[in-house]
Amino acid sequence: MSKPYVVGIDIGGTNTVFGIVDARGVVIASSSIKTLKHSDVNAYLDELYNEVTRLLVANDAVDKVHGIGIGAPNANYYTGMIEKLVNIPWPTPLPLVQMVSDKFGIPVAITNDANAAAIGEMTYGAARGLKDFIMITLGTGVGSGIVINGQLVYGHDGFAGELGHTIMKRNNGRLCGCGRTGCLEAYCSASGVARTAREFLEIRTE
Template sequence: MLDRTQQYALGVDIGGTNTKYGIVNHRGEISHKGDLPTNKYEKIEDYVIALHEALKPALDAVGIENIKGIGMGAPNGNIYTGTIEYAPNLHWRGIVPIAQMVTDKFGLSCKLTNDANAAAVGEMMYGAARGMRDFIMITLGTGVGSGIVANGQLIVGHDGFAGELGHTVIRPGGRPHWSTDIPGSLEAYASATGIAFTAKELLDGSQEPSTLRNYDPEKINSKVVFDCAKAGDKIAQEVYRFTGQILGEALANFVMFSSPQAIILFGGVIKAGDLIMKPTREHMEKNLLPIFQNKVQLIFSELPEADAAILGASALVWES
């Protein structure tokens, strides 16, 4: 039951396929959750109209006077300008002034940042990073996203795009990224997409029996690799050991850059549990200077996966 005497934030997460939204109170409780297909709207103007129509019943129920503002997370979202800039997985090309368009349509202030930064702010307000002033959030999903908080402040850089740790090069001259073509980036290895690539490479380079060989190579994804690894398949387990090694080496670099209290991992890849966490922790510690060793917590997010994007976006409102 909504309390019309308190304020709420509207959290909106714009994904390449779907947009999720919800109304959130200070305790991180979500009401009026919903979604709409992002990729249905070729024009940003049509999208903003559809978003307003979808949310109008919720806004009427709460009372727009009780909404403090709108927080939005989006790919390539710029916190300084409120624009989405050259997002490769959205229909809207170029620089899109979405925060101003939403403000004009809803009559509410709107704050935008990229989706991984929003997740970091959400973790700081509602999740495992409560009370922390220095931490790094890493999202391991289809890609690798990140948000860096230092001295209690989100690091956004001079142009709003700082924190792209997934695109740092961890294997110079290594595997080309499927979208950027940059060789050897962390995302090319430690994402769900990268895990599938590693499995296919190991199968091609070995004659060892594996249940992975029972699958059409085009059907091998991170879930298939996980299922096979859990059932004891040696090649599938080696995929996770190798992935954990690369992730751990990258995390060691990140620790020595900002000396965080914790690195918080989120996303579908971490469901592999110890299969990936043991080699990640081992190789992170092995590659740290002694002054950094055994100081950094490596922990899982406490945000519910289904709601994390909405919570992260809404947290931008309370932060402002």
């Protein structure tokens, strides 16, 4: 039996979005769950498995999935591990590729979520035909994927191009979830912008 589909999973600090995709990049169906609903990663994987399976059944795609691709914060393409999680309270390093592959019984690949977005835009989206560009993702955190000469830049350890954790304020900077202070993410992520708005409101009401 041919397997014309893949499942794409985007694990964000707030939501996990997943979908069934065909070889042309057309999203056949999609759904989502709350990432932070479970502090236990195994309970999270149980819900993810149940919801993805429900979507496959509803779209007659059971046994038609060639593999699963995952975009996740700080995911390492080379090792299949999530080395450190800043906005999600799961223990790390986390062998997510092995865990998801064991759960679903099909091949799994993983990369940083911003890198996955860059690959998607280069293959199917706004960056088609471009050889050199930067993809920046803004959400619970700040991510970036860098493409040079048509190749995604991973660096020697898989973590090249993490603009969100570039130090923007060296003195008295905000504490970032990574443990350092003054990171771009602490100011420009959704939570950082919300914090700035609250600080402005506090100043105006004093």
